[in-house]
Amino acid sequence: MTTDTTQSAPVRFDTKIAVILREDLETWQRLNVTAFLVSGLGTQDPEVIGEPYADADGTPYLPMFRQPVMVFEGTKEAVTAAHGRALSRALPRAVFTSDLFATGNDRDNRAAVRAVPGDQLDLVGVAVYGPRNAVDKVMKGARMHP
Incomplete structure (x- = not known):
């Protein structure tokens, strides 16, 4: 009997999905902004979307991102700086303004x-x-969302 170690090995991605939010947002705003922002990423970069889901009964569910979404927070200046760094690196990005x-x-x-x-x-x-590495540089100075 052989075991398939590829199924149990940790998955490491060479890409990253990250969101930075302004630290002064209300809780409902943080959730709303995050949902809106990440909704755009799969439209331009379909490789971020995994396979469809199904439960044990065969009920189908929509596919989701294939990797975690890292959520950061920072000052207004940190968000603006992250935007500028994303632009300078020509990374796919979404923005949410006040x-x-x-x-x-x-x-x-x-x-x-x-x-x-x-x-x-x-x-x-x-x-x-x-x-x-590019996304890490964009998020430089931001802290993980609590």
Whole structure:
């Protein structure tokens, strides 16, 4: 009898998904912003999505990310710096600005972001995906979310 060690070996990813949130957000805002931010990553980079799920009864469930999402927090300046580093490394990214708390739909969200120059966005969160080392550099100075 042989055992399949590939099934029990730890999985290490050469990529990372990370979100940085502004530390002054309310709990509901943190959850909402995180959900919105990560929703965009799989649309541009389908390799971040794993296989569909099914329970023992055969009930199907949607696929999810194939790897953990690391959530960080920092000051407004730390979020802005992370955004700039993500841009300079051309990493896939999503942004959430404070203006989006006042909108109620995707069209208005996009219009709110489009109305502000990139260096003036009032960022409350940024999500990035890419090579581990590059994402680690983007998140430099941020701390893990408690």
